[in-house]
Amino acid sequence: MTPSEFRSVVRLLPVFVVADVGQVTTAAAVLGMPQPTVSRALARLGVLLGTPVVERDGRGITLTAAGRALLPYAQEGVGALERGVDVVTRSSVVGHGTVGLSFQTLLGETVVPALIRRFRDRFPGVRFELAQGSRQKALDDFEAGRCSVALVASPPDLPGASTTVLYDEPLVVAVHRSHPAAGAASLSVERLARDDGDELIVLKTGFGLRGRVEEIYADAGVPLRIGFEAEDVHTARGLVGAGLGVAILPAFAPEGDVVPVGLDHPRAMRTIGAIVRHSARTTRPWQPSRSSWSGRAGRWPSRRSAGKLDDERDEARDDEHGDREEAEDERAPLLAAHLLAPAGPLGGLAHERAALP
The missing domain is CATH 3.40.190.10 (Periplasmic binding protein-like II)
Incomplete structure (x- = not known):
């Protein structure tokens, strides 16, 4: 295969990974592309590979043996690219949003003001929601999801979180x-x-x-x-x-x-240490996110007939609202993680092992 043909294959993979839904019409709705364009793309991919990747199955389509062999690699490749794009586009999100921070009261005298000042010097658009009290209150706030970062003495290791010793x-x-x-x-x-x-x-x-x-x-x-x-x-x-x-x-x-x-x-x-909640995002085989097509289809169709897509439009609006809420839920852990980056306010503390000014 020539380099030019390989590039053509790569361009067609996002269409191919959706073909597993079993309907060209459904795949076209998911991708927001005309049905003939999807059909031609799948046929072109088969020509480039020297063997068909889909075949007719009644009124739908199914993957051939070659298609089934290619699918996991295509999902992995497209998924890696999507995650890379996601990292770049989400990096701009770090400059905005809100971080929930719960801390032991005494740390509010010097540690918390200094770390917020250092963080805001770099990301002036970020807001902080502060809560203070006993060590147990800070841990309770964290475990209940009321904050994304907890600053406490003798920080414990908690599931779904990273713990860093500061000083x-x-x-x-x-x-x-x-x-x-x-x-x-x-x-x-x-x-x-x-x-x-x-x-x-x-x-x-x-x-x-x-x-x-x-x-x-x-x-x-x-x-x-x-x-x-x-x-x-x-x-x-x-x-x-x-x-x-x-x-x-x-x-x-x-x-x-x-x-x-x-x-x-x-x-x-x-x-003294910091506990930071992990993001809920996982690295899984790629499929188009709901937000990329929820206004057209709603839930993942999985071999639904095209005629049922119109019945799901109202439910899709609810899903789209849910996607926005999920994005907000993930923003705080992303911001919080920057506090612990080596060049960040808390990350610097972890290396300096000294109290803030």
């Missing part, structure tokens, strides 16, 4: 400036747990920091003596500033009457 954050003991240990380099967990020691201020159950503190005390084999339970780090720090106890918090700069002291324990660290 490690040391934990310290927050004490009042007048505390005897305020000038010390570090405090041990055993020292904090002494009977004559200070009461411990912790976050409520469900916050990632509470779980980490419980793990540290359990690992040290000492009881956790809780004085107060707060719902955010600011409240916990305020209670420390009032001289009501000490707290184990993420590293911070001295502020007011509260100063940090190192915590002497190998697990005095928490990992």
Whole structure:
């Protein structure tokens, strides 16, 4: 086969992969082409290959042995081309749309504003829907589909999602400036747990920091003596500033009457990471997408007679609306994935392993 003939074969493959519906009229409706054009294309393909790819079967057509042998390769080739075109055309979508982002409250001080600023510098048209709260709330939002990205401490591996470690954050003991240990380099967990020691201020159950503190005390084999339970780090720090106890918090700069002291324990660290939902798109053998012909046919006809196509026009309008909704559903994961790209805001964090400014 000459290069020119091969190019002609390639041009005819999109018509051939639709011929499996069993009706030339139906295939023509799917492709939006006149019926005679489809018939001539299939005949021309057989001539170029030196053997027919379809044959008459009653009032319809069926694939020949050669056609059946060619079909999976044709589907694979046309499908690869469609996916390539899709990547190029969808890349422009990244500059628009909305990303749902749920995060632990403390990350809202520096991490979230900085990553949004960096992302918007590149894609100013992108909007973010923000939700914040405890670690468990962020995970619940993600699993319920209310967000496409979750920023949490100790990010778990979830089905249908990618998890990326961004950076490690040391934990310290927050004490009042007048505390005897305020000038010390570090405090041990055993020292904090002494009977004559200070009461411990912790976050409520469900916050990632509470779980980490419980793990540290359990690992040290000492009881956790809780004085107060707060719902955010600011409240916990305020209670420390009032001289009501000490707290184990993420590293911070001295502020007011509260100063940090190192915590002497190998697990005095928490990992901050991002969970990003995968797109629902899959790589499957090519068939024309519903949106490419839904205004003419509706569901995939699969050997339907041409006379039934007109009866499905109303249903096709519903399918077309569904296609638009599916496109919107896929846009958010696509945008979210760019956050974790090596050159993206979160991807940069993963390589730098340092807190954002």
